[in-house]
Amino acid sequence: MSGEGQAGKTLTAVKGTHDILPGEVEVWQKVESETKRWLELYGYKELRAPIIEPTELFQKGTGETTDIVTKEMYTFVDKGGRSITLRPEYTPSVARAIVEHRLDLLGAPMRYYYIGPMFRYDKPQKGRYRQFHQVDVEVFGEKDPALDAEIVEMADGLIRGLGVAEIETLINTVGCRVCRPAFSSALRERAAAVQDRLCGDCRRKMENNPLRIFDCKVEGCREQARSFPKITGFLCAECREHFAAFRGHLDRYGVAYRHDENLVRGLDYYTKTAFEIIDRSGGQQNAVLGGGRYDDMMRDFGGPDLCGIGFALGVERLIARLSIKPEPRRFLYVVHQGEAAKAKAIELARFFRRGGVETLIEFGGRSFRNQFGRAGKLGAAWVLIVGEDETAKGIFQLKDMAAGTQVAGPPDELLKGVRS
RNA sequence: GUGGGUGUAGCUCAAUGGUUAGAGCAUCGGACUGUGGAUCCGAAGGUUGGGGGUUCAAGUCCCCUCACCCACCCCA
Incomplete structure (x- = not known):
């Protein structure tokens, strides 16, 4: 295609966005209806928030230091001079809606889901697009680890039910504000000792988020990381008990999972439980679903002291791994x-x-x-x-x-x- | 943001630097004006992504640019 402003230019979909045409859209409809049916079996209700939000919502909710906020947001100033952002993720919108409508005072379980587009200014590649779709699930106000297990069991069952067999469910705990600082500094100290053997990215991560050294793909870093301290040795009593109970419930459900001590989540607000479902059949963008607990987010955000937990499922990544053929319509x-x-x-x-x-x-x-x-x-x-x-x-x-x-x-x- | 690969018809692909850039599939028409996706015949479809350069001559070589794909970073 010709460049901007040149004659004969044909209009195409914006980079990183895609049309979903008849023939493929039936698969999406099937995934959406099956997902809705499954989540509603667990008592979830749909909560639809706007696609645009005040930019500040993500700065406070997602975190000023995250990659999402620092370089991936579609932000613009509207005609009223407000800074508006196309949502890069959904959790902050749910938190805002709860506060705005005082849903926490309703007495109903705060179990919400939503399926829709999110926007991130990434460089597109396989399984990663600028407009992509997520199934988002959120629960607020329930701190019992039985819920953590129920959510993982639900997520695992959803993906298996849709026909992706080659999956693996990974779990970990990332501690909380009480115990994570000690772990972080121990990690930083240990990393600093061997920093000449770490890649440039990891030396940078050492400063702002040492936990992420664990998911570096460079072999030298992985090797070093093996001898780094583990979070399990630093957990406070509350986090340790929470994680043990979580695993106990998962065992009772019979969910097959693997405790991956290197599993960390990319967003700042996670506490305690973290989990991910990956596709084992190969490919780089193999994380189909990711989530965890965020017990401090709502309070940091200026809302009531409500704990939260949830996950996001990447619809494109899921569909890429499906081979379902919807029934042709009879007409x-x-x-x-x-x-x-x-x-x-x-x-x-x-x-x-x-x-x-x-x-x-x-x-x-x-x-x-x-x-x-x-x-x-x-x-x-x-x-x-x-x-x-x-x-x-x-x-x-x-x-x-x-x-x-x-x-x-x-x-x-x-x-x-x-x-x- | 960094690196690699690829751009030819709607799709999948041909074309040693040398005629008017071809084929299959798809589309449309005819054979066929009361009954099928077949078959045969035909038509239409292209500024070879765009711009510049080298050359007697560029789809082919060089530079720039754009788009897509792939990988890194990060994430779903």
Whole structure:
């Protein structure tokens, strides 16, 4: 394509965004409906927040130091001079909605889900897009580790239920404000001692987020990281008990998981439980789902002291690993010839649609042969024949395209035949 | 933001620096004006991503640029 401002430029979708066309959209619809059904079995209700939010929401909620906030947000100033951001993630919006509408005073469980687009100004690659879609799940106000286990069991069951078999569920704990500082400084100290053997990125991580050294892909760093202190040795009593109880519940559910001490989450607000579901069949962007607990986020955000836990599932990443073929829809194709028949055909199309049958009628005015050919190619289940004779008698022909059989009758009788 | 790869018809791909850039599939029309996705015949479809350069001559070589793909960073 030609560059900006050049003549002959064709318009294309914005970099990192994609059209989801008929043929593929049916897979999305299936994933969305199955997801909704599954989450609602666990008592979740849909909460729909706007796509745009005040920029400040993410600065406070997601964290000023995160990559998302420092370099990945779509931010603009609106005509009223407000700084607006297309949401890069959903959790802050839910927190805002709870505070704004005082949902915490309703007495109902604060279990929410949402499926929709998120926006991050990343460099696109496989499994990573500038507009992408997440299934987002949030629970606020429940601190029992039984919930942590229930959520992981639900997430695991959702992905398996959709047909991704080669998955692995990873769990870890990242401690809390009481115990993490000691761990961080121990880690920083240890990393500093061997820093000449770490990559540049890790030397940088050493300062602001030493936990992330654990998920570096450079072999030298991985090797060093193996001898680094583990979080489990630093956990406070509360975090230790929480993690033990969480695992106990997972065992009771029979969920297969692996404790990965290197699992850290990218967002600042996580506390205690962290989990991820990855696809084992290879590929780089293999994290299909990630989440954890964030017990301090709501309070830091200026809201009530409510703990929270949740996850986000990447819909594109999930669908890339699915091979489901939705059932083709069965529909009726109306063929007609002549002016009077055309008028009747239009009337009959409406009659069948009102009767609940998907009906397609086209107005090309071609031969019956042509129209039949087209009905066959489009995959019509039935063809309704409306010619001069039929129109005059009020008795029409209905052909079953798969069987090749044909019956005659008045419209209401044919409708019954199609619906049975 | 950093690095690598690829750009030719709607799609998948051909074309030693040398005629008017081709093929398959798809589309449309005809054979075929009351019954099928087949077959045969035909048509349409392109500023070879864009711009500049080298050359008698560029789809092909060089530079720039854009887009897509892949990887890093980070994340879903």
